[in-house]
Amino acid sequence: MVAVAVGLVNALTEGEARGRPYEPPTGEARAAAVADVLTTGDRRAPAVTEAEAGALAEVAGRLRGVFEAVTRGDVDAAALTVNGLLAETDARPHLDRHDGEPWHIHFHGAGGTLAGNYAASCATGLAVVLGSELHDRLGVCTAPHCDRVYVDTSRNGTRRFCSTACQNRVKTAAFRARGA
């Protein structure tokens, strides 16, 4: 679910991405972008309405705040934001079994809407990370002109970039700066 939170923030919040200004999609394109992100967390591609995509765009803005707070070392602010989302979405665990899979846990919101369920799931995912020794693993890309977010799942926790594209941009710039 943390991967879905990362995907929603990166698809739905404006800023910069890999060296270019980033303007999130709107309308039908936004609904398609949300469906793409949700498919990464759940193989059953959900149908996403434009209204649900709009609701998730609002949630994505607040999820971004969590990554930014952790990046500036303010885990307290990150925890407050996540607690707010958990309370608002009324996130509650629910055991589910479908498509021949074993029982597994989903987090649902009180309203039973797709947007509410995913908001609850993302808030829960970030809560689990913030409540563990991996609480500093949420980050914002450190490459120039990029503010996309990531979760660092590397063993030693040294990730600094949203993507290999940004990692390569920075490497190339450093190489040029050395006059090579």
Ligand SMILES: [Zn+2]
């Ligand atoms: Zn980046």
